[in-house]
Amino acid sequence: MLGSRYARVALFLAAVVAVQLLAHAAEKPFFLTQLTMAAYYTLVAAGLSLLMGYAGQISLGHAAFFAIGGYASGYLTTVDLTARREGPLVAVLARLHVLVPHADLYGGEALSFHPWAAFAVAVVLTLAVAWLIGVPVLKLKGHYLAMATLGFGTIVYSILLASESLGAADGLGSVPPFPLLPGISVGGGRAARVANYYVAWGLVALALLVLSSLVESRVGRALRAIHGAEDAAASMGVDVARYKLKTFVLSAVLAAVGGSFLTHFNAGIGPAEAGVMKSVRYVAIVAVGGMGSLWGTVATSAVLTFLSLRGYFGTLDDAVFGAVLIAVMLFSPDGVLRFDPRGALRTARDRLRGSGVAG
Amino acid sequence: MSLLEVSGLSKRFGGLHAVKDVSFRVEKGTIKAIIGPNGAGKTTLFNLVSGVIPPDSGAVLLRGEEVNGCPPHRIAAMGVSRTFQQIRLFAQMTALENVMVGVHPRSRAGFLAGMFHLPWTWREERDIERRAREALELVGAADLAGADATSLSYGQQRSVELARAVAAEPELLLLDEPAAGLNMRETSELAKLIKRIRERGTTVLIVEHDMGLVMNVSDEVAVLSYGEKIADATPRAVQKDPEVIRVYLGDDAC
Numbered sequence: 001m002l003g004s005r006y007a008r009v010a011l012f013l014a015a016v017v018a019v020q021l022l023a024h025a026a027e028k029p030f031f032l033t034q035l036t037m038a039a040y041y042t043l044v045a046a047g048l049s050l051l052m053g054y055a056g057q058i059s060l061g062h063a064a065f066f067a068i069g070g071y072a073s074g075y076l077t078t079v080d081l082t083a084r085r086e087g088p089l090v091a092v093l094a095r096l097h098v099l100v101p102h103a104d105l106y107g108g109e110a111l112s113f114h115p116w117a118a119f120a121v122a123v124v125l126t127l128a129v130a131w132l133i134g135v136p137v138l139k140l141k142g143h144y145l146a147m148a149t150l151g152f153g154t155i156v157y158s159i160l161l162a163s164e165s166l167g168a169a170d171g172l173g174s175v176p177p178f179p180l181l182p183g184i185s186v187g188g189g190r191a192a193r194v195a196n197y198y199v200a201w202g203l204v205a206l207a208l209l210v211l212s213s214l215v216e217s218r219v220g221r222a223l224r225a226i227h228g229a230e231d232a233a234a235s236m237g238v239d240v241a242r243y244k245l246k247t248f249v250l251s252a253v254l255a256a257v258g259g260s261f262l263t264h265f266n267a268g269i270g271p272a273e274a275g276v277m278k279s280v281r282y283v284a285i286v287a288v289g290g291m292g293s294l295w296g297t298v299a300t301s302a303v304l305t306f307l308s309l310r311g312y313f314g315t316l317d318d319a320v321f322g323a324v325l326i327a328v329m330l331f332s333p334d335g336v337l338r339f340d341p342r343g344a345l346r347t348a349r350d351r352l353r354g355s356g357v358a359g
Numbered sequence: 360m361s362l363l364e365v366s367g368l369s370k371r372f373g374g375l376h377a378v379k380d381v382s383f384r385v386e387k388g389t390i391k392a393i394i395g396p397n398g399a400g401k402t403t404l405f406n407l408v409s410g411v412i413p414p415d416s417g418a419v420l421l422r423g424e425e426v427n428g429c430p431p432h433r434i435a436a437m438g439v440s441r442t443f444q445q446i447r448l449f450a451q452m453t454a455l456e457n458v459m460v461g462v463h464p465r466s467r468a469g470f471l472a473g474m475f476h477l478p479w480t481w482r483e484e485r486d487i488e489r490r491a492r493e494a495l496e497l498v499g500a501a502d503l504a505g506a507d508a509t510s511l512s513y514g515q516q517r518s519v520e521l522a523r524a525v526a527a528e529p530e531l532l533l534l535d536e537p538a539a540g541l542n543m544r545e546t547s548e549l550a551k552l553i554k555r556i557r558e559r560g561t562t563v564l565i566v567e568h569d570m571g572l573v574m575n576v577s578d579e580v581a582v583l584s585y586g587e588k589i590a591d592a593t594p595r596a597v598q599k600d601p602e603v604i605r606v607y608l609g610d611d612a613c
Contacts, residue, residue: 210474217473217480218459218466218487221452225460228449235409235443236523237435237464246470292451 005216008295009209016201020194031310032197033188036265038305039200041066043258045285045301046207046294047251052283053292054215055247056227057138058146060279061153062255065126067160067274069256070263072122074172075165076113077264080104085111093117102176115178115264122260123253130252131245138244153279160271171270178264186264196265203261204298207254211294223247224292277318281308284325360423362387362562363408363531368417370403377403379586380417385531385579390553390563392573392594395583396606401566402444404583405535408564409441410434421531436464440529444536444566446516448508454519455504458491461526465490494526495519497559498552514545521552531562538569550575574598582606 023031044066051057081099084090090111093099098117104110113121137148160166167173177187184195214220225233226240234240263269272278285304289297304324307313313320361384370378378400385391393401406412408419410431419427421437429437440461449457466487468480495501500518503511508519517537524532534553538546546569553576557563567573573580574594582590582597584606590597597603 213476214470214473217476218463218468218484219470219473221456221460222463224452224456225449228452229447231411231431232443232447232449233460234431235411235435235441236460237432237527238460239430239432250470 005209005212008212009205012208012295012298013201013205016198016205020197029193031306032193034306034309035302036193036197036200037262037309038302039197039204040258040262040265041282041305042204042298042301043207044255044282045289045297046204046211047254048282049286049289049292049294049297050211050215050223051247051251052286053290053294053297054220054227055223055244057244057248058142058283059149059248059251060146060276060283061133061149061151061156062251062282063276063278064153064156064274065130065252065255066259066262066278067156067269067271068126068129068259069122070259070269070273071160071166071172072125072256073115073118073178073260074175074263074269076118076121077115077176078110078172078174079112080110082109082111112176115176119178119260122256126252126256127249130249134245134248134252138241138248150276150279153274153276157271157274157276160274167270169271171268171273172263173268175263175267175269177267178261186261188265188267200261200265203257208294208298215294219243227292277321280325281318281321284321284328287328288324361385361420362422363564364418364420364423365404365408366418366420368404368407368419369415370400370407370412371415376586378407378414381583381586381588382417383581383588383591385562385564387530387562388557388560389578390557390565390576391579391581392565392567392577393581393583394567394570394573398585399583400586401583402535403586405441405533405566408434409439409533438464438527438530439533440524440527440531441533442517442520442524442535442537444539446513446520448516448520448523450509452508453504454495454500454506454508454511454522455488455491457508457519458494458522458526459487461494461523462487462490463527464529465527490528491522491526494522497525497555498522499548513540514542517541525556525559525561528559529561531564532556534563534565534567536567537565538567538572546572 019035020032023029044062048059048062051059081090090099094111098114099111100114101109101111133152137145137152140148161169177185179185180199184199185192186196186199222233222238222243225236225238226243230240259269259273285301286297288304289300308317363385366382368378368381381404393404395401407414410426410429410433414427418425421439426434426437449460466483468483472480492501492504495504498518498521500515500522503515503519508516511519521537538549541549550572553563553565565577577594579592580594580597581588582603589602589606590600
């Protein structure tokens with residue numbers, strides 16, 4: 001198991017390099033911009049795959065966590081605290097270099113959070129929100145859980161849309177690049193395109209390594225057990241509520257990391273990122289990739305998100321993801337990458353006849 | 360001190376008094392059976408003991424410590440394991456993986472340890488697998504380790520479920536109608552197996568319909584009827600108890 005996991009990550013990285021070389025050879029280096037964005041959305045899908053495919057819990061609110069991460073980073077790195085410079089807290093944070101001066105839009109100087117500090121706040125904030133929402137909501141099951149998380153997503157979307165300080169319908173702009181490592185910043189700019197592509201997909205590879213370790217561990221088995229038979233898992237000593245909550249929080253934090261990085265990369269974020277259709281899109285991607293298949297989810301996310309970002313779906317963008325979801329549920333509920341044509345025909349026939357499928 | 364002591368346990372479901380003021384003890388190292396006609400409250404009693412449902416009144420004491428109100432996973436962590444009347448194996452997991460989940464209370468790798476594949480978990484993981492394979496061997500299902508658990512035959516699924524329940528070497532094993540759906544040969548093998556499990560140091564509390572099995576393996580038998588305990592003695596004494604005979608065979612006509 002161990003060998004195969006590292007081998008798969010290595011294979012994944014080889015594919016990442018191959019795509020970059022291909023884009024270069026095809027003289028379409030601008031593809032890398034959308035591919036980089038796709039990587040950050042893929043982080044959301046990977047986390048959701050853990051929650052849905054392994055622990056068996058649905059969330060129609062993961063776009064909200066992505067947005068919370070993105071907005072937290074965007075807001076904190078653009079808010080100007082110069083006026084409060086004399087305040088004790090601001091002074092201390094400035095001395096600790098948590099707050100750093102930078103040029104503002106109009107050529108003046110602004111005092112804002114360092115991107116690393118903002119990132120840390122984004123992660124902790126998401127963790128706290130996911131925990132607070134998760135405790136009551138994860139007591140629900142199936143449709144009820146879907147509806148509750150949908151409600152949460154709608155609330156976050158409405159708050160973002162109504163908050164003047166967060167740019168209301170326009171969202172946040174002028175978000176500075178994120179100096180991740182010496183010489184490498186997450187941000188737009190043609191020169192850094194290749195580096196950003198590798199940073200983004202490197203992050204996905206890291207997430208894959210960590211998540212696939214988790215699913216093959218004691219906790220991973222317990223999560224699959226919860227998926228299979230919750231009461232029996234509890235009787236085997238698995239603290240079902242706690243495991244669900246931790247998985248929910250972990251997947252939310254991954255979404256927030258994606259949101260934070262993408263906000264720096266795009267130099268901004270808008271409320272549509274928290275929209276319900278975004279959440280549905282993540283669920284569709286996990287469904288196509290295959291419930292319980294991290295790798296399938298990542299591959300699907302990379303392809304579909306890239307096509308969507310390049311505008312191949314045109315004005316039917318959301319409709320495509322909706323249609324994909326319907327098709328998957330009808331013909332291959334286990335995911336397209338685990339497609340079994342004969343089984344699919346049987347399932348589809350049963351479903352169209354209306355006999356339904358138990359469980 | 361008894362390993363398990365149930366005192367004055369009651370549970371109502373609406374108008375139905377499923378368990379009515381039931382008390383009994385299970386001594387360490389024994390096999391105790393609970394029998395009774397359908398609807399006598401046996402499974403409810405099991406669910407009360409394993410924490411699936413809380414009692415309305417009364418107490419469940421494990422090694423003298425009150426555990427009623429504890430959730431099932433806490434009770435499992437205290438060394439109480441169980442099987443289910445309706446087989447509850449984990450789908451899309453192999454038999455071995457199912458049994459490995461059974462070792463959960465005896466292992467501790469959490470989310471961070473799993474995510475970062477910390478070196479100390481490697482040994483634990485090997486230990487979990489070793490215990491699981493031993494348990495499969497104990498129930499005679501070692502060759503099923505790699506099979507998808509829910510694709511197995513009924514009898515094989517029962518074996519795997521039993522292996523899962525004993526993999527953590529629990530102090531107390533609760534068996535909910537383990538012989539249901541088994542043929543005579545399988546039932547007699549089950550009897551031997553239950554005795555072997557006791558020899559490993561596990562105390563067994565069993566709810567069962569199959570009289571042959573109960574009388575064969577049990578040290579003590581408690582009889583429930585309409586939620587009340589009407590007898591609690593050795594198998595031989597219970598068989599002769601006029602009240603038990605009346606409950607099982609009905610009143611004499613006229």
